[in-house]
Amino acid sequence: MTTPSSPPPADDPPRHEGLRQRAAAVLVFGSSAAVLVVEIVALRLLAPYLGLTLETSTLVIGIALTAIALGSWLGGRVADQVDPHRLIGPALGVSGVVVALTPLLLRTTAEWAPPALLLVAAATLLVPGALLSAVTPLVTKLRLTSLAETGTVVGRLSGVGTFGAIVGTVLTGFVLISRLPVSSILIGLGTLLVIGAALAGWRARRWRRASAVALATVVAGSLATAFAPGGCDAETRYHCARIVADPERSTGRTLVLDGLRHSYVDVEDPTYLRFGYVRAFAAVVDATFATAEPLAAHHIGGGGLTFPRHLAATRPGTRSLVSEIDGGVVRIDREQLNLGASSGIDVRVEDARLGLKRIDADSRDLVVGDAFGGVSVPWHLTTSEALRDVRRVLKDDGLYAANLIDHGRLEFARAEVATLAEVFAYVAVVGTAVDIGLDPAAVPMGGNMVVLASDRPFDAPAIQKALDARETGWKIATGDTVTAWTGDAPVLTDDHAPVDQLLQPHPTRTVR
Template sequence: MNSPSPGLVEPDAPAESAAPRALPNGLAAFLVFYSSGAVLVLETAALRLVGPYVGVTLQVTSSVIGIALAAIAYGAWAGGWLADKRNPRTMLAPALVLSGIATAITLPAVRYAGEVLRGGATGAILLLVAVAVFAPAMLLSAVSPLVIKLQLADLRRTGQVVGRLSGIGTLGAVTATLVTGFVLVAALPSTVILFGLAASLGVTGIALGVYLHRQDRAVLPGPARVKAALAVLGLAGAGLTMVAPNPCDVETAYHCARVEADPDRPDGRTLLLNSAQHSYVDLADPTHLKYAYTRWIGAVADVAAPTGQRLDALHLGGGGFTMPRYLTATRPGTDNLVFEIDGGLVELGERRLGVRQGPELRAEVGDARLLVAGEPTDSRDLVVGDAFGHLVVPWHLATREMAADIRRVTRPTGVYVQNVIDYPPLRFIRSEVATVAAEFEHLALIAPAEALAGERGSNFLIVASDTPLPLVALRARLDADAEPVSLLSGDTLADFVGDALVLTDDYAPVDQLLANA
């Protein structure tokens, strides 16, 4: 039997570093569910944050979705890379705490940046959305790959572990989307949602850090430093929010709303929705119509029936309730039924804009498309379409199918007027006139001459009926206004419309038509 030579000792095999311990399955599932859900809370709330500055259009919605997905992609990539470089247990708690800090400073960051980036330019939209979403969403998206790496102790179960946790993350995102959209946004201001989420992330991160620290003291050195950082930065975020400019008096389920007094008219009030002027009312004189397009609607109403005769009027969109109050004042006994999707605006109108519901004015909260479908046939003398999402007519209210339903509700001698905003090259207003003309026999269009020439953006008022319109009386009424305006009809209107697209439920690219060429 041979023995080793004296003085020669066989070296020990190098000891493999111990693999990080896996988390309990329940804790791992919670972290993935919670972090994925938090990203979708941020994404949903971001639309509320940026809306007052860049509007709520298809481009803004697409930007929020796209940048959130980019943040998720980069966060997952970075989290996976870090998980291979360092012990994931050391990074889970800091990732949650840092995401809480980033969430806390999102609100003041957006409010300051929004004042600089205000407007609808594409670059401004993308940059402001990135300020609102990217950093916290990226940090949160790093949590799932960190957790998954910890749970992959047995390579034979890799597919099962990854599939289960990925599914749990998706369920968290779905749950958060539904809860935020159906409950949180309707019940709480954006400030409360974001600071509540930030606090929740911070507390969860600290609790996780303490738990891991007790399990393995080498994992989280000094959790007190994390607490101190969260406290300092959280307080800084809260302080910035207190002094940051706030564009809202009230946050409704759909709008950032503010009412401003008119310095030149003691009883004048301007309603701003998402920082854009939306309505003007005079609390003491409901016949005072400040905006030109409201005077055009008033002119149509004035010549639609003998002076003072009551009307059965339907209003699609309430806003400041300017026209219902005007009709009540000029035609006593008029039945004004208002379809307004935002119940918060109805409440604001009652508190601040002189709205009084009763026999002559009733507001029904809901989507105008659905509510019109439930109205009796031939039940209205006047239908006023004045519903907007920011400065855009909601696409489902701009289609031929919607025009057909409005025609059904309008009496044969009744009139439909629709307020539209468009800008050069005027693609949307041409398409909308063509769409309404596909259902109503007689049309006219009211707008400033320079707007019709494509020199600037403006309100346009479509006037439609199944009986000949009182164009001579309407022209005389418009000429009495201080601001000159054009009235197109017949061949002149047909030349203006040309071969414009008729919008349908199947194809109504409203936002694209409104985009500048």
């Protein structure tokens, strides 16, 4: 009687197959997550130089999507011609080096060669984005061992990649940016990618020299980033923040957010006002309300809290509620700008539009609008719906005063004035004679201007006298002059508020 021979052992039982499947999932998940981390952090790096506008966001998203499409297409073609084992490690390694060097490259270019910034930014997004996106088709090629499982493999890896992109987005937006400087995020991510390249090269038996060179590059770039221009004193959730001492005034401090001067504060003398638009605020309040009369005020946007401090010092008993979206800026106010010395100021870390809804109707004498994202007022604070909330919280004789910045044809400023005219009975504009239509033959230069709105008439001569006393050099326009200046400007609504398109940024750097 013969004994049947045993079947030969199967190559790599499920244990090894499972390892390969998990490795594929890790590679696809990690590379997809890394693409989104780089995209979101790139917005933060570019904001100080290009502004945090819709155009900047669209540019970064467009380049990232181009990189994903290019990498997926090229990765698939190359995977059919070259052993993918040989390509995964280099793709991760080169991506890691570029990602780690991105802060140094962008900040140095922005300071020393600004015209080349867009080109360098595009390269630092395209190269790692395309290489990381190529990992998915490379891994898919390795996993396709049978046509019978094509749908399962492609679908599984596509789902894993999408999930990785979601995790990268959520992790960056809710955790990393609030806890780490953007340069640390990119250097850390670049280091992880280089380590991943070393592990992938180890499996392909070709890792030592290339990985050592890549890791040395990352280390050198990390050290150089510490000395790169454009650094921050603090990375807040929304801004790159710095405090700059005034060499001409020992107690003067300037709060710089994303490269723009947002507030000037004298930490010992809150009555001192450096910026012209803040002096205009003070002049209008001087002329509108009785001298030293305490006010109930709400401030949309805080910054260095210059004007709330001024009201507290000049009008004892004034209660100022401030809506400031960036908790990091509030922390700087407390730790470096002597906020604790001022009384009657309540700062809430909140979106101002939501904060308005929580304020009682007819409870405020004054609402001050001074919120900026980059060089523009956040669009959702400019609409007729938002301004109706402002009117709701104001008393019948209350005043709304807002700071605007625009250039060129002043299309955004005109639209905002037209929107205010839809909500309030009286609207006025304060600025240079050229910009506000008092000298029609001259070409507007643009810059800061203050718009006023109320349901009671303005005392224009009294306001002009106060503007002159504050040495602003500005004029006030009311009535038909404002109507003619506004022209056929559109009314901004929640349904249609193209603020970024209407806004004309200064061709160089806008300074408040």
